[in-house]
Amino acid sequence: MTVPIRNHDIAELKRLDLAHHLPAQTDYKLQQTLGGSRIITRADGVYIHDGEGHQILDGMAGLWCVNVGYGRQELAQAAYDQMLELPYYNTFFKTASPPPIRLAAKIAEKMGGHLTHVFFNSSGSEANDTVFRLARHYWKLKGQPQRTVFISRWNAYHGSTVAGVSLGGMKYMHEQGDLPIPGVEHVMQPYSFNEGFGEDPAAFCARAVKAIEDRIVAVGPENVAAFIGEPVQGAGGVIIPPDGYWPAVEALCRKYGILLVCDEVICGYGRLGQWFGHQHYGIKPDMIAMAKGLSSGYLPISAVGVADFIVDELKDKGGDFVHGFTYSGHPTCCAVALKNIEIMEREGLVERTRQDTGPYLAKALATLNDLPLVGETRSLGLIGAVEIVREKGTNLRFLDKEGEAGPVVRDICIRNGLMVRAIRDSLVCCPPLIITHAEIDALVAILRKSLIEAEPVLR
Numbered sequence: 404m405t406v407p408i409r410n411h412d413i414a415e416l417k418r419l420d421l422a423h424h425l426p427a428q429t430d431y432k433l434q435q436t437l438g439g440s441r442i443i444t445r446a447d448g449v450y451i452h453d454g455e456g457h458q459i460l461d462g463m464a465g466l467w468c469v470n471v472g473y474g475r476q477e478l479a480q481a482a483y484d485q486m487l488e489l490p491y492y493n494t495f496f497k498t499a500s501p502p503p504i505r506l507a508a509k510i511a512e513k514m515g516g517h518l519t520h521v522f523f524n525s526s527g528s529e530a531n532d533t534v535f536r537l538a539r540h541y542w543k544l545k546g547q548p549q550r551t552v553f554i555s556r557w558n559a560y561h562g563s564t565v566a567g568v569s570l571g572g573m574k575y576m577h578e579q580g581d582l583p584i585p586g587v588e589h590v591m592q593p594y595s596f597n598e599g600f601g602e603d604p605a606a607f608c609a610r611a612v613k614a615i616e617d618r619i620v621a622v623g624p625e626n627v628a629a630f631i632g633e634p635v636q637g638a639g640g641v642i643i644p645p646d647g648y649w650p651a652v653e654a655l656c657r658k659y660g661i662l663l664v665c666d667e668v669i670c671g672y673g674r675l676g677q678w679f680g681h682q683h684y685g686i687k688p689d690m691i692a693m694a695k696g697l698s699s700g701y702l703p704i705s706a707v708g709v710a711d712f713i714v715d716e717l718k719d720k721g722g723d724f725v726h727g728f729t730y731s732g733h734p735t736c737c738a739v740a741l742k743n744i745e746i747m748e749r750e751g752l753v754e755r756t757r758q759d760t761g762p763y764l765a766k767a768l769a770t771l772n773d774l775p776l777v778g779e780t781r782s783l784g785l786i787g788a789v790e791i792v793r794e795k796g797t798n799l800r801f802l803d804k805e806g807e808a809g810p811v812v813r814d815i816c817i818r819n820g821l822m823v824r825a826i827r828d829s830l831v832c833c834p835p836l837i838i839t840h841a842e843i844d845a846l847v848a849i850l851r852k853s854l855i856e857a858e859p860v861l862r
């Protein structure tokens with residue numbers, strides 16, 4: 404079935420956008436100056452189309468989420484069928500419907516091992532709120548109510564709710580809303596290009612791990628509930644930790660009896676070439692948060708995977724876990740997520756990312772290393788970054804001020820037909836997992852062209 408292309412009155416939409424709409428993470432003064440938001444009207448495969456008739460290669464899979472690509476009729480059909488049968492019911496007070504039960508079992512199969520249970524929410528931020536409350540509740544049940552502190556990393560992104568921003572390590576987000584809330588401690592991130600440039604990777608890794616241990620000791624291990632981290636920091640700038648970092652962090656958590664939480668909101672569902680990012684690093688977290696790729700963004704849904712020993716404690720002690728959302732286990736969202744996982748399995752998207760397209764992207768990005776603006780390229784699976792520098796061979800940024808060059812190159816990329824994101828002076832990409840070799844070539848060709856065009860603008 405072909406979907407008819409609808410014509411939108413873009414001028415009218417921009418007028419209404421300015422008059423009534425507050426888009427997310429937006430400077431509303433700039434929105435006015437630009438005459439309204441960029442309006443995306445349709446999408447297919449790895450391409451999005453804007454209201455001005457441009458086709459743009461979506462190097463960001465929407466917002467790191469459209470893993471199976473756009474235009475999947477099976478997902479629309481799954482939503483349609485479920486909506487007619489049972490569009491909505493809740494999971495409060497010992498109630499459920501078939502889709503969340505089936506989806507929980509499917510996710511448990513993918514998590515494997517001791518992560519046996521699943522709690523549903525609608526967004527990644529809510530998943531991390533659930534982690535926050537569940538970890539503290541667990542320690543209370545265990546008779547250690549003083550274990551309330553979460554340790555996280557600077558520049559981590561764990562969402563936009565009060566707990567999400569607090570767990571996250573974005574200082575500019577903390578500034579709005581008087582955050583973080585008490586009980587969250589931030590430590591050094593394993594960002595070798597910025598914070599360990601030229602340093603021996605093993606020494607840098609040891610330094611980053613020691614920063615965590617020092618904080619645990621300073622806070623008092625008996626007060627620490629959990630350590631939380633993204634296997635690869637996404638919104639922080641695609642920060643891939645050095646070899647050995649995650650096993651060492653896991654060992655620290657075991658040494659001090661602290662829960663290990665992985666925020667898999669970006670890394671889950673094949674992004675790093677495994678169903679979950681922690682599986683790439685061979686570690687066993689006690690809880691994981693997931694969202695985005697779980698439904699490929701077709702409908703909002705998130706989940707928290709929980710280890711058996713935590714669930715055993717809840718079952719053993721009894722009493723309600725007084726937490727949940729109207730849309731926890733939403734039948735239509737769960738039905739779409741189930742179909743999305745089925746598509747990923749059928750098309751072997753996780754294996755393909757690990758064995759084929761992930762390594763292909765890494766090689767393709769590495770061809771940019773001859774350009775004067777490129778300080779480093781890095782990727783793992785289908786998530787990658789290009790560091791923009793002023794002087795080749797250094798990590799010195801333009802105008803001696805971080806964050807000046809990235810947006811300039813990003814805007815040129817978009818004009819040239821590629822959607823990427825600038826995170827300070829890193830250009831990051833995270834394309835749909837269906838991307839082909841030819842489309843990766845096209846993505847990297849636009850990056851090259853844009854980096855070349857940006858040079859005279861920046862110098």
Ligand code: PLP
Pocket residue numbers: 467525526527528529531560561562563633637638666667668669694695
């Ligand atoms: N955690 C990580 C690692 C994320 O990247 C995000 C969003 O980008 C979130 C949590 C928050 O997810 P949401 O925007 O669905 O609340």
